[in-house]
Amino acid sequence: MRPSTIRITVISIILFAAAAGAMTFMLLQSKQQGEQLIEQLVTLDEQRAQEESYYRLRRIADESADNRTQLRSYFFSDESESIDFLNTVEKLAPEAGVILKTDSLNLIEDAKDGTQWVEIGFSFEGSRSRVQNFLTILEELPYVAKIVTVNMIATNKTTWQSQITMRIRVLTYDE
Amino acid sequence: MMNKKEITKFAKAVIHSQKGLKNKQLMHPKREWLIGVGVALCIFIASISWSAVEYFKYETIEQQATSPSAAADAVYRETLVSEALSTYANKAVHLDALLGENVPVIPTDNTDKEDESEEEMVGTESSEDGVVATTTQATSSRGSNIQPPIENEESAAVATTSESSAAPIEERLVQPATNI
Numbered sequence: 001m002r003p004s005t006i007r008i009t010v011i012s013i014i015l016f017a018a019a020a021g022a023m024t025f026m027l028l029q030s031k032q033q034g035e036q037l038i039e040q041l042v043t044l045d046e047q048r049a050q051e052e053s054y055y056r057l058r059r060i061a062d063e064s065a066d067n068r069t070q071l072r073s074y075f076f077s078d079e080s081e082s083i084d085f086l087n088t089v090e091k092l093a094p095e096a097g098v099i100l101k102t103d104s105l106n107l108i109e110d111a112k113d114g115t116q117w118v119e120i121g122f123s124f125e126g127s128r129s130r131v132q133n134f135l136t137i138l139e140e141l142p143y144v145a146k147i148v149t150v151n152m153i154a155t156n157k158t159t160w161q162s163q164i165t166m167r168i169r170v171l172t173y174d175e
Numbered sequence: 176m177m178n179k180k181e182i183t184k185f186a187k188a189v190i191h192s193q194k195g196l197k198n199k200q201l202m203h204p205k206r207e208w209l210i211g212v213g214v215a216l217c218i219f220i221a222s223i224s225w226s227a228v229e230y231f232k233y234e235t236i237e238q239q240a241t242s243p244s245a246a247a248d249a250v251y252r253e254t255l256v257s258e259a260l261s262t263y264a265n266k267a268v269h270l271d272a273l274l275g276e277n278v279p280v281i282p283t284d285n286t287d288k289e290d291e292s293e294e295e296m297v298g299t300e301s302s303e304d305g306v307v308a309t310t311t312q313a314t315s316s317r318g319s320n321i322q323p324p325i326e327n328e329e330s331a332a333v334a335t336t337s338e339s340s341a342a343p344i345e346e347r348l349v350q351p352a353t354n355i
Contacts, residue, residue: 001201023218027225034233060251067256074263095274133273140270142263 074144075171079107082118085143085168089122096134098126103163107170117167119148125161128154135162144169 076082086102093100103121110117124134131152139147145168152162177185 005202023222030229034229037233064251064253064256067260070260070263071256092274137270137273140266140273142267142270 072171074142075169076118076143077171079118079170082120082168085118086120088141089138092137093124093134096126096137097130098124098134100124100134104165108167116170116172118170119165119167121163121165123161123163125155125159127158128160131160131162135164138164138166 076085082105086105090100090102101123103123104119105121106119108117108119109115122138124131126134135147135150135152145166147164147166149165150162151164152160155161
């Protein structure tokens, strides 16, 4: 072979190898970029969903602010609010014509669901109808509360005494 | 006439000619170009095919990606909230009614508190005269409506206790007003 032929052949082989290498590199790059595109699209989709969820939550939060405030007022935010509750009940007692005494006040936790309650023991006395009426008043207080025990006895001919234990829910959640 | 030497020479020439013509040219530009163009076409077609496959693969990627997202849907039970609010609103109304019924049985030494509670009941839109008129009416109605039943119930309680020799009534005999 002539030297020029050999030279051209070598140059052709080098160019072909370079072209093949570049082609392979581009193929690998496009495959890698494609996979990256898939991941980014998935991430973008999740981000859009989170964004929509955020705006939806924000709208709900704005629209339900009054309702939530109202609902929150039916709970104790902490144990210290029981003082206001006791003041309210002690103010209602003379209006209802009964003599009220607060026996106990404890913060308890429900063993089943882990909810916290303020357990308050009251004893009050008066005429039978007034005692029963005050019981109903305690039931109707706008709190998330339940009366756990009721004991009602007649101490004499005209006076009845009632001992009750009631629980008011303490609102506990992650803010 | 050919002699033996001439015949041998002719035969050698004929035999030698049967070997055919030797092509001493190594490169054939036309053939090599055809081969080069053919290979290039094959690579080109393969590239087009692969690109098309990848294109259609990523063309439908958005539909694949829009699967249900991991973001949790926010749940706000509006009907439940409305029911709870209406329940507690009813309780508040019931409580106000009960407190309104209770006012007449307040002892006379608690008149200051009674006035305060009545002012709360009447509200702020009434004038001073209106407040007085309303409280007076409420007091009279309470005195006429509520007091007799209380007296009756007290007398009933007395009767019950007298029948049981004035001993404290057992808990099981008492039916409290609660629904526990």
